[in-house]
Amino acid sequence: MNAEQMRLRTKQFTLRVLRVVAALPDNAQGRVIAYQLMKSGTSVGANYRAVCRSRSRKDFINKLGVVIEEADESAYWLEVICEGQVLDPRLIGPLLTEANELIAIFTTARKTARSHCPQPKPKG
Secondary structure (H helix, E strand, O other), rough: HHHHHHHHHHHHHHHHEEEEEEEEHOOOHHHHHHHHHHHHHHHHHHHHHHHHHOOOOHHHHHHHHHHHHHHHHHHHHHHHHHHHHHOOOOHHHHHHHHHHHHHHHHHHHHHHHHHOOOOOOOOO
């Protein structure tokens, strides 16, 4: 998958998150989850775009770390929605699967980038 395809995929993830947030109940539980999921879910695509503008391999690796963290937090909130039966788990399951796939893809990319990075020389 090339960078443009991943940009589209992460944007689609954001749009799907927005639909889930809109479907959450308007009560204390729903509002807290909506706020947290909205922040993390919309950050995945936005931060991936920053990855695409990295200035160095180190910058690329660091920014990928942010994307992984946001995707993982999104997965957490989706799990809470499913396990807490806030929404029908059958509706949330495919988005949770996508979050986990994105985590795996970005984790692999970061490992690959790290393996190509020269190790710092020990001082002394």
